[in-house]
Amino acid sequence: MTPALNPIPFWFLRHGETDWNAQGLSQGRTDIPLNAIGLMQAARAAEAMRGRGIATIVASPLDRAFRTAEIVAQTVGLPIATDDDLQEVAFGEQEGLPMGDWYDDWIEGRYTPAGGETFAGLVARGVAAINRATALPGPVLVVAHGALFRALRLALGHEPNVRTPNALPILCTPPAGGGAWDVSPVALPPLPA
Numbered sequence: 001m002t003p004a005l006n007p008i009p010f011w012f013l014r015h016g017e018t019d020w021n022a023q024g025l026s027q028g029r030t031d032i033p034l035n036a037i038g039l040m041q042a043a044r045a046a047e048a049m050r051g052r053g054i055a056t057i058v059a060s061p062l063d064r065a066f067r068t069a070e071i072v073a074q075t076v077g078l079p080i081a082t083d084d085d086l087q088e089v090a091f092g093e094q095e096g097l098p099m100g101d102w103y104d105d106w107i108e109g110r111y112t113p114a115g116g117e118t119f120a121g122l123v124a125r126g127v128a129a130i131n132r133a134t135a136l137p138g139p140v141l142v143v144a145h146g147a148l149f150r151a152l153r154l155a156l157g158h159e160p161n162v163r164t165p166n167a168l169p170i171l172c173t174p175p176a177g178g179g180a181w182d183v184s185p186v187a188l189p190p191l192p193a
Contacts, residue, residue: 003127005155005181007174008134011054011141012149013072015064016041016167024099028091028116028147031063040191041167042068046075048169048186049141054078058133059143060086068167069143080143081136085129088145092116107150107161119160123151130155141169156181 016038020027034042045068054076059069061082069080092115094102105111107119117125126148133140146164154160156172157180164170165185173182 002155003124005127005152005174006131006134008138008140009171009173010130010134011049011052011139012152012170012172013045013049013068013141013143014146014149014164014166014168015060015062015068015143016045018064020096021166026091026094026097026099027064027145028088028095029062030095033063034067037191038064038068038166039071042071043075044188044191045167045169046072048188050075052139054139054141055137056133056140057081057143058083058086058129058136058140060088060145060148062087062145065143065145069141072141072143083129083132085125085132086142086144086148089119089122089147089151090115090117091147104161119151122148123154126151127155153183156183158183 016034018032019035020032049072057069057073057078058081059066073080092113094113102111112118133142149164150160169186171184
């Protein structure tokens, strides 16, 4: 059974682009920094978060997420808390390799890369981290990772195997009468050419 999220709205922001994202490589726990596009994406997301009343920012300690959170924090004038359970999934032997057809099997629990983390384990860890975050003064912004949000999508009542764009703020709102959460991305302007 999928663990339950606290019925408290929260914002989710995947980190900006890295070189490995651009090359289609699995990052996992490998600590790859933002590239120039990722820095611009983070700045654009920070502007989109201005004036939304964010009270708390909680981030993954991995550099790509923490740096994204720093850029937002500077814009909205808040400190950043970190939670190790917001780190990206450990992809084991798949880290640094092209994203492959194994993803569906991993989500379904039929395959876990050697040295990697199960999808069910990621779901449990991610939900626990979000529940700790939403227990803090809100609205809360969580800055983390793509596979982690796939796990959260399952807990939110949505198809999990959907790619989350880099640095796109998403408001997650619990349903009034049960069912799936509302997952609403913010409309962002295009990056400068």
